[in-house]
Amino acid sequence: MIQLEAISKVFYQNKRQITAVKEATLHIEKGEIFGIIGFSGAGKSTLIRCINFLEKPTSGKVLIGGVDLGSLNEGQLRGVRRKIGMIFQNFNLLSSATVFENVAAPLRLVNAPKQELTKKVRELLELVGLKEKETMYPSQLSGGQKQRVAIARALASDPEILLCDEATSALDPQTTESILDLLLEINRKYNITIALITHEMHVIKKICDRVAVMENGEVVEQGKVLDVFSNPQKPITKNFIKSIFDVNLPQNLVNKIQEEQVPGKILRISFIGDNAAEPILADLATKFTLRPNILYGNITQIKDTTFGCLIIRVTGEAEAIQAGIDYLAGERLQIEVIEHAD
Numbered sequence: 231m232i233q234l235e236a237i238s239k240v241f242y243q244n245k246r247q248i249t250a251v252k253e254a255t256l257h258i259e260k261g262e263i264f265g266i267i268g269f270s271g272a273g274k275s276t277l278i279r280c281i282n283f284l285e286k287p288t289s290g291k292v293l294i295g296g297v298d299l300g301s302l303n304e305g306q307l308r309g310v311r312r313k314i315g316m317i318f319q320n321f322n323l324l325s326s327a328t329v330f331e332n333v334a335a336p337l338r339l340v341n342a343p344k345q346e347l348t349k350k351v352r353e354l355l356e357l358v359g360l361k362e363k364e365t366m367y368p369s370q371l372s373g374g375q376k377q378r379v380a381i382a383r384a385l386a387s388d389p390e391i392l393l394c395d396e397a398t399s400a401l402d403p404q405t406t407e408s409i410l411d412l413l414l415e416i417n418r419k420y421n422i423t424i425a426l427i428t429h430e431m432h433v434i435k436k437i438c439d440r441v442a443v444m445e446n447g448e449v450v451e452q453g454k455v456l457d458v459f460s461n462p463q464k465p466i467t468k469n470f471i472k473s474i475f476d477v478n479l480p481q482n483l484v485n486k487i488q489e490e491q492v493p494g495k496i497l498r499i500s501f502i503g504d505n506a507a508e509p510i511l512a513d514l515a516t517k518f519t520l521r522p523n524i525l526y527g528n529i530t531q532i533k534d535t536t537f538g539c540l541i542i543r544v545t546g547e548a549e550a551i552q553a554g555i556d557y558l559a560g561e562r563l564q565i566e567v568i569e570h571a572d
Protein backbone atom coordinates (compact mmCIF):
# COMPACT_ATOMS: atom_id res chain seq x y z
CA MET A 231 0.00 0.00 0.00
CA ILE A 232 2.71 2.48 1.08
CA GLN A 233 6.24 1.82 -0.08
CA LEU A 234 9.12 4.04 0.88
CA GLU A 235 12.15 2.91 -1.06
CA ALA A 236 15.49 4.20 0.24
CA ILE A 237 14.18 7.73 0.70
CA SER A 238 16.47 10.49 1.88
CA LYS A 239 15.64 14.10 2.62
CA VAL A 240 18.32 16.75 2.84
CA PHE A 241 17.62 20.30 4.02
CA TYR A 242 19.98 23.22 3.47
CA GLN A 243 20.13 25.86 6.18
CA ASN A 244 22.67 28.68 6.10
CA LYS A 245 24.83 26.61 3.76
CA ARG A 246 24.65 23.79 6.27
CA GLN A 247 23.39 20.45 5.03
CA ILE A 248 20.98 18.56 7.32
CA THR A 249 20.10 15.01 6.36
CA ALA A 250 16.76 14.59 8.12
CA VAL A 251 16.01 11.15 6.63
CA LYS A 252 18.67 8.73 5.40
CA GLU A 253 17.87 5.91 2.98
CA ALA A 254 14.70 4.86 4.80
CA THR A 255 12.88 1.84 3.44
CA LEU A 256 9.44 0.93 4.82
CA HIS A 257 6.54 -1.06 3.43
CA ILE A 258 3.17 -0.48 5.06
CA GLU A 259 0.42 -2.98 4.27
CA LYS A 260 -3.18 -2.12 3.56
CA GLY A 261 -5.29 -2.00 6.72
CA GLU A 262 -2.45 -2.05 9.22
CA ILE A 263 -1.51 0.48 11.86
CA PHE A 264 2.16 1.23 11.46
CA GLY A 265 4.01 3.26 14.07
CA ILE A 266 7.27 5.13 13.67
CA ILE A 267 8.99 5.98 16.93
CA GLY A 268 12.06 8.04 17.66
CA PHE A 269 13.35 10.84 19.84
CA SER A 270 12.98 14.49 18.91
CA GLY A 271 14.95 15.30 15.77
CA ALA A 272 15.12 11.67 14.61
CA GLY A 273 13.42 12.56 11.33
CA LYS A 274 9.92 11.17 11.99
CA SER A 275 7.95 14.25 10.88
CA THR A 276 10.01 14.58 7.73
CA LEU A 277 9.52 10.89 6.96
CA ILE A 278 5.75 10.92 7.43
CA ARG A 279 5.46 14.13 5.37
CA CYS A 280 7.29 12.33 2.55
CA ILE A 281 4.42 9.80 2.38
CA ASN A 282 2.07 12.42 0.89
CA PHE A 283 4.86 14.46 -0.69
CA LEU A 284 4.32 17.41 1.67
CA GLU A 285 8.10 16.97 1.67
CA LYS A 286 9.54 15.71 -1.57
CA PRO A 287 12.35 13.25 -0.89
CA THR A 288 15.78 14.31 -2.16
CA SER A 289 16.30 10.75 -3.37
CA GLY A 290 14.46 7.44 -3.29
CA LYS A 291 10.89 6.62 -4.21
CA VAL A 292 7.47 6.81 -2.58
CA LEU A 293 4.82 4.50 -4.02
CA ILE A 294 1.18 4.58 -2.95
CA GLY A 295 -0.84 1.63 -4.21
CA GLY A 296 2.00 0.94 -6.64
CA VAL A 297 1.97 4.51 -8.06
CA ASP A 298 5.29 6.34 -7.93
CA LEU A 299 4.46 9.82 -6.58
CA GLY A 300 7.61 11.21 -8.20
CA SER A 301 6.15 10.45 -11.63
CA LEU A 302 2.92 12.46 -11.10
CA ASN A 303 2.09 16.01 -12.13
CA GLU A 304 0.51 18.44 -9.63
CA GLY A 305 -3.06 17.53 -10.60
CA GLN A 306 -2.43 13.80 -10.29
CA LEU A 307 -0.66 14.36 -6.98
CA ARG A 308 -3.68 16.25 -5.64
CA GLY A 309 -5.82 13.25 -6.61
CA VAL A 310 -3.59 10.87 -4.64
CA ARG A 311 -3.47 13.27 -1.68
CA ARG A 312 -7.26 13.29 -1.50
CA LYS A 313 -7.00 9.64 -0.49
CA ILE A 314 -4.53 10.47 2.27
CA GLY A 315 -5.91 12.20 5.37
CA MET A 316 -3.61 13.77 7.93
CA ILE A 317 -3.91 14.88 11.54
CA PHE A 318 -1.40 16.90 13.55
CA GLN A 319 -0.23 17.49 17.10
CA ASN A 320 -1.62 21.04 17.10
CA PHE A 321 -4.87 20.04 15.31
CA ASN A 322 -4.59 22.71 12.55
CA LEU A 323 -8.27 23.66 12.72
CA LEU A 324 -9.72 26.84 11.22
CA SER A 325 -10.31 28.97 14.31
CA SER A 326 -12.88 31.20 12.61
CA ALA A 327 -15.03 28.27 11.45
CA THR A 328 -17.47 26.19 13.46
CA VAL A 329 -16.95 22.50 14.15
CA PHE A 330 -19.39 21.72 11.33
CA GLU A 331 -17.56 23.96 8.86
CA ASN A 332 -14.16 22.57 9.79
CA VAL A 333 -15.33 19.04 8.99
CA ALA A 334 -17.16 20.27 5.87
CA ALA A 335 -14.09 22.05 4.46
CA PRO A 336 -12.75 19.15 2.32
CA LEU A 337 -16.27 18.51 0.98
CA ARG A 338 -16.75 22.19 0.03
CA LEU A 339 -13.45 22.03 -1.87
CA VAL A 340 -14.90 19.37 -4.17
CA ASN A 341 -18.30 21.13 -4.36
CA ALA A 342 -20.18 18.29 -2.68
CA PRO A 343 -23.99 18.73 -2.97
CA LYS A 344 -25.44 20.43 0.13
CA GLN A 345 -27.62 17.55 1.34
CA GLU A 346 -24.84 15.01 0.89
CA LEU A 347 -22.40 17.31 2.66
CA THR A 348 -24.68 17.84 5.66
CA LYS A 349 -25.37 14.12 5.96
CA LYS A 350 -21.70 13.23 5.77
CA VAL A 351 -20.56 15.87 8.29
CA ARG A 352 -23.27 14.80 10.79
CA GLU A 353 -22.32 11.13 10.38
CA LEU A 354 -18.67 11.94 11.02
CA LEU A 355 -19.46 14.10 14.04
CA GLU A 356 -21.51 11.23 15.41
CA LEU A 357 -18.61 8.83 14.81
CA VAL A 358 -16.18 11.02 16.74
CA GLY A 359 -18.71 11.72 19.50
CA LEU A 360 -19.25 15.44 18.83
CA LYS A 361 -22.80 15.45 17.56
CA GLU A 362 -23.81 18.13 20.04
CA LYS A 363 -20.92 20.47 19.24
CA GLU A 364 -21.41 21.31 15.58
CA THR A 365 -22.09 25.00 16.12
CA MET A 366 -19.17 25.55 18.49
CA TYR A 367 -15.81 27.06 17.57
CA PRO A 368 -12.43 25.38 18.16
CA SER A 369 -11.60 27.78 21.00
CA GLN A 370 -14.61 26.40 22.90
CA LEU A 371 -13.33 22.82 22.74
CA SER A 372 -10.86 20.78 24.79
CA GLY A 373 -7.69 19.41 23.15
CA GLY A 374 -9.21 15.96 22.79
CA GLN A 375 -12.36 17.38 21.20
CA LYS A 376 -10.25 19.45 18.79
CA GLN A 377 -8.41 16.32 17.73
CA ARG A 378 -11.76 14.58 17.20
CA VAL A 379 -12.81 17.41 14.88
CA ALA A 380 -9.50 17.06 13.02
CA ILE A 381 -10.07 13.30 12.69
CA ALA A 382 -13.61 13.85 11.36
CA ARG A 383 -12.26 16.39 8.87
CA ALA A 384 -9.53 13.98 7.76
CA LEU A 385 -12.17 11.30 7.16
CA ALA A 386 -14.48 13.58 5.16
CA SER A 387 -12.81 12.73 1.87
CA ASP A 388 -13.03 8.96 2.52
CA PRO A 389 -9.27 8.46 2.70
CA GLU A 390 -7.63 5.06 2.35
CA ILE A 391 -4.69 6.22 4.45
CA LEU A 392 -4.56 8.33 7.60
CA LEU A 393 -1.25 9.91 8.60
CA CYS A 394 -0.96 10.93 12.25
CA ASP A 395 1.82 13.37 13.11
CA GLU A 396 2.20 13.12 16.90
CA ALA A 397 -1.59 13.20 17.15
CA THR A 398 -1.71 12.59 20.90
CA SER A 399 1.45 14.37 22.06
CA ALA A 400 -0.40 17.47 23.23
CA LEU A 401 -3.03 15.51 25.16
CA ASP A 402 -3.23 14.23 28.72
CA PRO A 403 -2.98 10.44 29.26
CA GLN A 404 -6.72 9.85 29.60
CA THR A 405 -7.58 11.85 26.47
CA THR A 406 -4.73 10.10 24.65
CA GLU A 407 -6.37 6.76 25.46
CA SER A 408 -9.71 7.88 24.04
CA ILE A 409 -8.15 9.23 20.83
CA LEU A 410 -6.17 6.00 20.38
CA ASP A 411 -9.40 4.02 20.88
CA LEU A 412 -11.03 6.16 18.21
CA LEU A 413 -8.14 5.54 15.77
CA LEU A 414 -8.46 1.79 16.41
CA GLU A 415 -12.20 1.95 15.78
CA ILE A 416 -11.69 3.85 12.52
CA ASN A 417 -9.03 1.39 11.39
CA ARG A 418 -11.29 -1.58 12.08
CA LYS A 419 -14.51 -0.11 10.78
CA TYR A 420 -13.20 1.34 7.51
CA ASN A 421 -10.01 -0.71 7.05
CA ILE A 422 -8.08 2.55 6.77
CA THR A 423 -4.31 2.15 6.78
CA ILE A 424 -2.81 4.28 9.55
CA ALA A 425 0.78 5.49 9.68
CA LEU A 426 1.64 7.39 12.83
CA ILE A 427 4.68 8.95 14.37
CA THR A 428 5.21 9.23 18.09
CA HIS A 429 7.88 9.43 20.75
CA GLU A 430 5.74 7.43 23.17
CA MET A 431 6.11 3.66 23.28
CA HIS A 432 2.71 3.45 24.92
CA VAL A 433 1.07 4.57 21.65
CA ILE A 434 2.89 1.84 19.74
CA LYS A 435 1.99 -0.77 22.35
CA LYS A 436 -1.69 0.10 22.37
CA ILE A 437 -2.63 0.29 18.71
CA CYS A 438 0.19 -0.57 16.30
CA ASP A 439 0.66 -3.81 14.39
CA ARG A 440 4.20 -3.01 13.27
CA VAL A 441 6.77 -0.47 14.31
CA ALA A 442 9.87 1.19 12.90
CA VAL A 443 12.43 2.80 15.17
CA MET A 444 14.23 5.90 13.85
CA GLU A 445 17.51 7.33 15.04
CA ASN A 446 19.49 10.14 13.39
CA GLY A 447 17.38 9.97 10.26
CA GLU A 448 17.74 6.22 9.82
CA VAL A 449 15.28 3.39 10.34
CA VAL A 450 17.40 1.26 12.66
CA GLU A 451 14.91 -1.47 13.47
CA GLN A 452 11.46 -2.53 12.29
CA GLY A 453 9.10 -5.44 12.68
CA LYS A 454 5.92 -6.68 14.31
CA VAL A 455 5.38 -4.88 17.60
CA LEU A 456 5.37 -8.15 19.54
CA ASP A 457 8.65 -9.29 18.00
CA VAL A 458 10.32 -5.95 18.62
CA PHE A 459 9.05 -5.84 22.21
CA SER A 460 10.13 -9.37 23.01
CA ASN A 461 13.47 -9.23 21.23
CA PRO A 462 14.68 -5.65 20.73
CA GLN A 463 17.99 -5.44 18.89
CA LYS A 464 19.21 -1.86 19.13
CA PRO A 465 20.05 0.05 22.34
CA ILE A 466 17.57 2.80 21.40
CA THR A 467 14.76 0.25 21.03
CA LYS A 468 15.67 -1.28 24.40
CA ASN A 469 15.49 2.21 25.87
CA PHE A 470 12.01 2.83 24.48
CA ILE A 471 10.80 -0.51 25.81
CA LYS A 472 12.28 0.29 29.21
CA SER A 473 10.07 3.37 29.24
CA ILE A 474 7.04 1.12 29.63
CA PHE A 475 8.58 -1.94 31.29
CA ASP A 476 10.88 -0.44 33.85
CA VAL A 477 13.14 -3.42 34.44
CA ASN A 478 15.84 -1.70 36.43
CA LEU A 479 16.56 -3.93 39.36
CA PRO A 480 17.50 -1.94 42.44
CA GLN A 481 21.29 -1.72 42.61
CA ASN A 482 21.42 -2.84 46.26
CA LEU A 483 19.56 -6.04 45.29
CA VAL A 484 22.05 -6.71 42.47
CA ASN A 485 24.97 -6.07 44.87
CA LYS A 486 23.47 -8.40 47.46
CA ILE A 487 23.03 -11.19 44.91
CA GLN A 488 26.61 -10.78 43.70
CA GLU A 489 27.98 -10.78 47.25
CA GLU A 490 26.19 -14.03 48.10
CA GLN A 491 28.30 -15.86 45.52
CA VAL A 492 25.68 -18.61 45.21
CA PRO A 493 25.86 -20.26 41.76
CA GLY A 494 22.95 -18.97 39.77
CA LYS A 495 21.79 -16.77 36.96
CA ILE A 496 19.39 -13.90 36.50
CA LEU A 497 17.06 -14.51 33.57
CA ARG A 498 14.69 -12.22 31.75
CA ILE A 499 11.77 -14.21 30.37
CA SER A 500 9.34 -12.73 27.85
CA PHE A 501 5.97 -14.39 27.36
CA ILE A 502 3.67 -13.88 24.43
CA GLY A 503 0.03 -14.87 24.07
CA ASP A 504 -0.99 -18.23 25.51
CA ASN A 505 2.49 -18.81 26.89
CA ALA A 506 1.65 -16.32 29.59
CA ALA A 507 -0.47 -18.97 31.26
CA GLU A 508 2.25 -21.68 31.51
CA PRO A 509 3.39 -22.69 35.02
CA ILE A 510 7.07 -22.45 34.11
CA LEU A 511 8.42 -21.60 37.54
CA ALA A 512 6.87 -24.70 39.05
CA ASP A 513 8.43 -26.70 36.20
CA LEU A 514 11.88 -25.26 36.87
CA ALA A 515 11.58 -26.30 40.50
CA THR A 516 10.13 -29.78 40.00
CA LYS A 517 11.73 -30.92 36.73
CA PHE A 518 15.17 -29.36 37.19
CA THR A 519 15.40 -29.00 40.98
CA LEU A 520 16.20 -25.32 40.56
CA ARG A 521 15.19 -22.59 42.98
CA PRO A 522 13.54 -19.76 41.04
CA ASN A 523 13.07 -16.47 42.77
CA ILE A 524 10.97 -13.73 41.17
CA LEU A 525 12.71 -10.33 41.13
CA TYR A 526 10.36 -8.48 38.79
CA GLY A 527 7.17 -9.21 36.91
CA ASN A 528 4.88 -7.35 34.56
CA ILE A 529 2.01 -8.49 32.38
CA THR A 530 0.29 -6.27 29.87
CA GLN A 531 -1.59 -6.15 26.57
CA ILE A 532 0.17 -5.32 23.33
CA LYS A 533 -2.75 -4.48 21.10
CA ASP A 534 -4.75 -7.75 21.37
CA THR A 535 -2.03 -10.02 22.71
CA THR A 536 -0.88 -10.65 26.25
CA PHE A 537 2.78 -9.86 26.81
CA GLY A 538 4.61 -10.60 29.99
CA CYS A 539 8.08 -9.94 31.27
CA LEU A 540 9.52 -11.75 34.25
CA ILE A 541 12.95 -11.44 35.77
CA ILE A 542 13.92 -14.35 37.93
CA ARG A 543 16.99 -15.54 39.69
CA VAL A 544 17.58 -19.27 39.49
CA THR A 545 20.05 -21.00 41.73
CA GLY A 546 21.25 -24.57 41.46
CA GLU A 547 23.83 -26.68 39.66
CA ALA A 548 25.26 -25.05 36.53
CA GLU A 549 24.18 -28.00 34.37
CA ALA A 550 20.66 -27.94 35.75
CA ILE A 551 20.44 -24.20 35.11
CA GLN A 552 21.48 -24.69 31.49
CA ALA A 553 18.94 -27.51 31.10
CA GLY A 554 16.30 -25.23 32.62
CA ILE A 555 17.16 -22.43 30.17
CA ASP A 556 16.98 -24.88 27.24
CA TYR A 557 13.61 -26.07 28.48
CA LEU A 558 12.27 -22.51 28.69
CA ALA A 559 13.57 -21.69 25.22
CA GLY A 560 11.83 -24.85 23.94
CA GLU A 561 8.57 -23.54 25.37
CA ARG A 562 8.76 -20.67 22.84
CA LEU A 563 9.68 -18.21 25.52
CA GLN A 564 12.25 -15.49 24.89
CA ILE A 565 15.07 -15.98 27.37
CA GLU A 566 17.90 -13.59 28.05
CA VAL A 567 20.56 -14.21 30.65
CA ILE A 568 21.42 -11.01 32.48
CA GLU A 569 24.13 -11.11 35.06
CA HIS A 570 22.81 -7.88 36.40
CA ALA A 571 20.01 -5.65 35.14
CA ASP A 572 21.35 -2.56 33.46
Ligand SMILES: Nc1ncnc2c1ncn2[C@@H]1O[C@H](COP(=O)(O)OP(=O)(O)OP(=O)(O)O)[C@@H](O)[C@H]1O
Nearest residue numbers: 241243248250268269270271272273274275276277
Ligand atom coordinates in the same frame (compact mmCIF):
# COMPACT_ATOMS: atom_id res chain seq x y z
N1 LIG B 1 12.36 22.57 6.85
C1 LIG B 1 13.51 22.25 7.47
N2 LIG B 1 14.63 22.95 7.22
C2 LIG B 1 15.79 22.61 7.83
N3 LIG B 1 15.93 21.56 8.68
C3 LIG B 1 14.85 20.84 8.95
C4 LIG B 1 13.57 21.14 8.36
N4 LIG B 1 12.68 20.22 8.82
C5 LIG B 1 13.35 19.41 9.65
N5 LIG B 1 14.65 19.76 9.73
C6 LIG B 1 15.70 19.11 10.53
O1 LIG B 1 15.66 17.73 10.24
C7 LIG B 1 15.88 16.96 11.41
C8 LIG B 1 14.71 16.02 11.63
O2 LIG B 1 13.56 16.79 11.96
P1 LIG B 1 12.10 16.14 12.13
O3 LIG B 1 11.18 17.25 12.50
O4 LIG B 1 11.78 15.33 10.96
O5 LIG B 1 12.36 15.19 13.40
P2 LIG B 1 11.30 14.56 14.39
O6 LIG B 1 11.80 13.21 14.73
O7 LIG B 1 9.94 14.65 13.81
O8 LIG B 1 11.44 15.49 15.63
P3 LIG B 1 10.27 16.09 16.60
O9 LIG B 1 9.70 14.88 17.32
O10 LIG B 1 11.00 17.02 17.50
O11 LIG B 1 9.27 16.76 15.71
C9 LIG B 1 16.08 17.96 12.53
O12 LIG B 1 17.46 18.14 12.71
C10 LIG B 1 15.44 19.22 12.01
O13 LIG B 1 16.03 20.37 12.55
